[in-house]
Amino acid sequence: MKKTRNVILAAFFLFSGTVAVSAQKEVKIQSPDKQLSALVSVTPEGRLSYSIYSKNVQVLAPSPLGLIVDSIDLGNKSKITSKTLYRSIDETYTTVGNHPLVRNRANEADIAVEASGKAYKLIVRVYNDGVAIRYTLPKGAKYINGEMTAWNLPAKTGKVAWSGFSQSYEALSYVTKLDSIPTDKTIMGPITFEVGGCYLSVSEADCETFSDLAFVRKGHLLKADFPFAKKGWEIKSRPDNGPLVLNGTYLNQSVSPWRTTIVTRNMTDLVNSDLLMNLCPAPANGMDFSWVQPGRCLWQWWSVGSPRYDDQKNWYDAAAKLKWEYYLVDDGWRNWRKEDKDQWALLAEVIAYGKTVGVKSIVWVDSKEMREGDKRRTYLEKVKALGADGIKIDFIPDATSDIMQWYMATAQDCAELKLLLNFHGSVKPTGLRRTYPMDITREAVRGNEYHMTRYRRVAPFEQDVCLPFTRYMAGAADFTPVILDPKQLTSKKYTWAHEFSQAIVYLSPITHFTDQYKFYLESPMLDLFREIPTVWDETLVLPCTSMGEVVAFARRKGDRWWIGVMNGGTEREVKINLNFLKKSTKATLIYDDKASNTSIDRQEKTVSPKDVLTISLVPGGGFAARL
Template sequence: MKYIKQGLLALLLCGMGIVTVRANGKEKTVQIKSPHKQVAVNVFVENDRLSYTVLYANEKVIDVSPLGLTVDSVDLGYKTHITGAGKFSSLNEKYSVFGNHSSVINNANEASIPCEAGGRQFNLIIRVYDDGVALRYTIPAGTKYIEGESTSWNLPESTSKIAWSGFSQSYEAFSHVTQLSEIPENQPIMGPLTFEVSGKYLSISEADCINFSDMSFMRRDHLLKAYFPFAKNGWKVEHLTDNGPAVPDGSYKGQKVSPWRTTIIAKNLNDLINSDLLTNVCPAPQQGRDFSWVKPGRCLWQWWSVGAPKFEDQANWYDAAARLKWEYYLVDDGWRDWRKDGKDQWTLLKEVIDYGKKVGVQSIVWVDSKECRNAVDRRKYLERIKALGAVGIKIDFIPDATADMMQWYAGTMEDCAELKLLLNFHGSVKPTGLRRTYPNDITREAVRGNEYQISRYSRVMPFQHYVCLPFTRLMAGPADITPVILNPEELKSKQYTWANEFAQAIVFLSPVTHFCDQYKFYLESPMFDLFQTIPTVWDETKVLSCTSMGEVVGFARRKGNTWWIGVMNGETGRMVKIPLSFLSKMTEGTLIYDTQSNTAVDREKRTLSPHDTLSVKLAPGGGFVARIGL
């Protein structure tokens, strides 16, 4: 009777997409399949090492790879015993997000597999989606110290190219697309990483990182291993400062856990870019919490183009934002030095915020993180900013992403949620999907953006970097790249075209998009009317067939009934074809092309149908933009 029950259980689990395989009366391999059985994960012990493989459409896309977390000098992945079949569950829900599309389906199967190593009990938790895998570990009771992690991704021999970024404390190194062998060995590189395997695309990163140090990767041959560059010697588990009872503590279903280690798997680049795996594995907002006040939009700011803001000039910037019909203006670094007629910087800041309200433009305010590093100081500072009438905060110059600082990030998101402040972290760590939990975490830097294409610092960006970014940093979530340089003097050192610059605002997702240039270049632009209507979040996104990692990127994005197309080219001039089959009917379109000068555009208005295919010639560093529909 015992064996009949086991057989019935196996059949039931198989129907759920979960299969348990037994050998010699002991658990040897546990297999978990996705809801439609597109993805399968095998967990087993091989050569004394807890390991896993991943299959997509029955093809192995992650070879045998080590698992494990080292706690109190015990490697939980070494000489590990799988002590049971595990507990299985499924998830099926919907939610909204500001992103590549507006509605998300969260459908997965999950297994919590009990294991033992070195006398420590823990569970390996694996969640399997039709577009990827996430795994994490429960922290054994009594653990005092996290020393490292063995979780790895063993890339198949058929891996053809990989998108990656160099090491940087604030994720501001260059992005590249190369062969796997060109990534330096035994040196940290920053995720997410995206690679092609036999025509399929995989992207690896982490999610729901609340109180672990930030994870990078270390390559050895075909193996990419989790690595903590900001905590090389580990950290104490009971390290956290008091950020308040409402701040997430990194637990899952009542147990302390590591962050999710994530692998997105897609049959094409469109499915890759549209994956919601990182937000799917993060918690929903606290029950009853209202985030309807969070409003995406366009933002004008002055630091990139003119340096520190001058108090006397602020009305001009607010007026320009109003003419552009943009929602926000950022008062950036330099306002803290304002003094006039016996008034201090706080009084003057309130005056400019009040002026913005009069002309219909809301204010976001910059601050150095050193003014709000501990929970008490942070709360007082944020309350003061809120009391002045600002709707958001930009926090800059943040220290290394240790476990303590990751808890600081969580506390800051919570404080801003309670105070109803939009939040933009700069000089920061990458996001890990927690914008689902805190939609007010509207964007963040953690990217080598247009601050590195700026003449006053003699900084120049290679064309290739920008056509790599959608497959590196942008895979983690929105990035404040500060797009759209139009000043001809700023485009002499590297001749990006105006069409390429405008396309940045379409390709690079940032729900509050900070346009970097001086306002006169937008007001006087032949694209002025398009700047007035460009959205920052989307109902639907399609990756165009011309897209190739590290060479050229093209997105078609829909907001309401209007489609926007943005194409950015890399180092080599080319002709691309853009089929318009995503259109539902014949409609009017405005098309913006490269021309002979990189600081001018050819503009065309024409009627377009779903049967049309556009042929677009792109200069090196060139681009194309279209608005199609009302």
């Protein structure tokens, strides 16, 4: 949020040492710690490609590059035309999420390329934990037809975490072998896989004006795909969408989004990677985001349906009893009427009541009410004038180039009006929470709305243990965690310990807890609900974690640690070594109750850094702790 240091060495220089190996054929860019490198090369046939090495071991095989602009494949029949220009980046800034302080340190190369008479630059940035590539658009470019960029997974690739196709990223996630991923069908990112002792996760960053990037598998290749723009799109600015502060440029050049590959040697570094945010612009000069405050949020649509005006005080009072910061007035308020008062007057009343009990308000809206710039600004100003602190915008159209620019303009409006922003029915994030910290969470996830009796929806156990390596690799998600209602936990017997762990494992700086408030207020975990943070000072992925099987996170806020463990569909035993503690401490341990999935075995004891907890987990079981 607050920028603490900004040292970007933007001046270019010609490099004549060993990093540039034969300037006309290949260029090697190393990370600041020299442990990771990207090699850009041109094949004898003229195909531009890249590969990635970790400690000199190839973890991504030579993979094709190329943007298709005005029907010309810029990666085909290409040549590197001049010596490469380099810059280094080193800055720090603060954020809210897995940890508070971010180091943005990388080496970047501008590689001049020509293909079929079109000149452009391939920009490559290499971090200690990943590689990113983007293209400048040739002068006079008018149309994006598609993209040839791909990720060539090595033959020894292990598990792959991926998601099915969904307009709003609400399909199931899976962890399979590579050859179990459907071929020639769109799948959604991020996609995470194991290879050569490393974890790699591929996605995109800083998507401002391009259509959303997805993937298609062809053999060992994961190829770029634009499911919402099969025939491409025209390159043009759209001022009718409002203030386009972010307009698809970098260093005064029109560019594609970054094509990203996180590369780490352990899961803790994988989950803590800030690569996508680091690739996005800092907030504009003069923008103040000190007002952005994370917290817990109560909402009612999932548990009881549309909010009733005469019931709203009960929900605000419950949020206050839980010591939670926010309440969401969800879909249904626009139908309120009472005597001579319309929905806006009644909404103003409930927001005002929330303030009297110390609870802030977030208001739901259908995006169709605010697609045009002027109408959107007027609507948001009206919501702000009523005293609301945030907006939840739902039912957003396909993520075309036009709509991605609408996202940018909407974010700018909310930043200027100091409204927290939660996109629902939306596209995945691409790191732009760095630019707009009030874009604090968004859906684009198959969350607990897909486990509810009134729609006969049942979520498989495996979903919860895949998501940390698919959707959550793109950033915070509004999963709406923690179902406690026993009626909702009969068809699939998720345990209360598993459900509570969702709020620890799944990052959302404003966390909307899904269930009816009575289940929290009457819970044997009430004190934990009143204390649980939504942002963290430190995050560890514990060694028992295995993608698609079981996940275990330890997160610290201040001097307290919280542990969340969620099991998939197979019974197992896991061990939790408490060696991350600095000293002995009092602990609240939440085990599954062997007699019922809707009760807990709560234990209070003192634990030390030498202790190892042994936990038996049933399918859908879990464990939680406050230390």
